[in-house]
Amino acid sequence: MRIGELAARAGVSTRTLRYYEQQGLLPAGRASNGYREYEESDVRLVVEIRSLLANGFTLADARPFVDCLRAGHEDGASCPESVAVYQRKLAEIDADIRTLIRRRADLADQLVRACPGCVLSKEKTDDHPDGRELRLHRAPRRQAGTGRVLGGLVPALQDDRADPR
């Protein structure tokens, strides 16, 4: 099938498919006239990628899953590389959550200081008794070394200008 059909069936734009190919995620065959040729299985691949992206993965993160599927596995997550990415993502999310919670507490404190009584919002400021959905299981170790941590969910607090990239 050609790019337009794949785009329609996978629910993405042709631009997106070409971008994925450029990133090495979705190599396409070529017809004699230069048109890209895709397999049926590529639909599945694209859907997998979109699903991962929607869950906060980057394209680079998605690569092991795609490779795994192309290697013949039914589940993109059934390869050790994919599992490693999963674990790394979990660690990143945990770190982000803890950061946000800390930040929330700080902000709430400052708000109370500036405007006592203004805190009419949630009960997330303190450890709430029922421990509802905020229980952060175990904390992973951080690994923020190389700069990039998550695929973009949380405002940056990059004030430690220690490392110039």
Place this chain on the structure above:
Amino acid sequence: MRIGELAARAGVSTRTLRYYEQQGLLPAGRASNGYREYEESDVRLVVEIRSLLANGFTLADARPFVDCLRAGHEDGASCPESVAVYQRKLAEIDADIRTLIRRRADLADQLVRACPGCVLSKEKTDDHPDGRELRLHRAPRRQAGTGRVLGGLVPALQDDRADPR
């Protein structure tokens, strides 16, 4: 004082100060030779901005605080506009936290499904206390801006790109 001194005293680059001026956050007077002239009080302003940025605010978010300080208040948060920003930020953080928590649960589920037993690493990772220098990067692209609040269910806060900007 001139830009170099302010930069040194506030702990930012001159580029940063010029950027803030360009954004209308930090208007500077001019000497006869064209050099920017700053007041003592501007040190305070810049420090305030940096503090807010470090807490996940954008420059636009910081504006009410700066205005408040310049209006003579000792605390940048003691104006109603600032309080409103605080509350909005709290709401955003709460939404982000909920999203992340949901996402974490989903990922953990999938990991267990793909690799039962792989999750036990979660328990043994005992985090060491504290932890500055955690650098998350890049704010969510739309979420804060155009009135879209991610309070839904695993909203994937960036795949509803149906609206053309």
Place this chain on the structure above:
DNA sequence: CTTGACATTGACGCCGGTGTCAAGGGTTAG
């Protein structure tokens, strides 16, 4: 005078994931 530290404006780069346009070639139905 020269040097050198400091100042100016302007512009590109980065990061991710596309949207969108431009300028062209291929294919097919009428």
Place this chain on the structure above:
DNA sequence: CTAACCCTTGACACCGGCGTCAATGTCAAG
């Protein structure tokens, strides 16, 4: 033959917060 679509590559735009050049101006010290 032509219209009407499909496809191709290439390149700019966007968002935030700057880093980092480039080319040039200012001013005090030696």
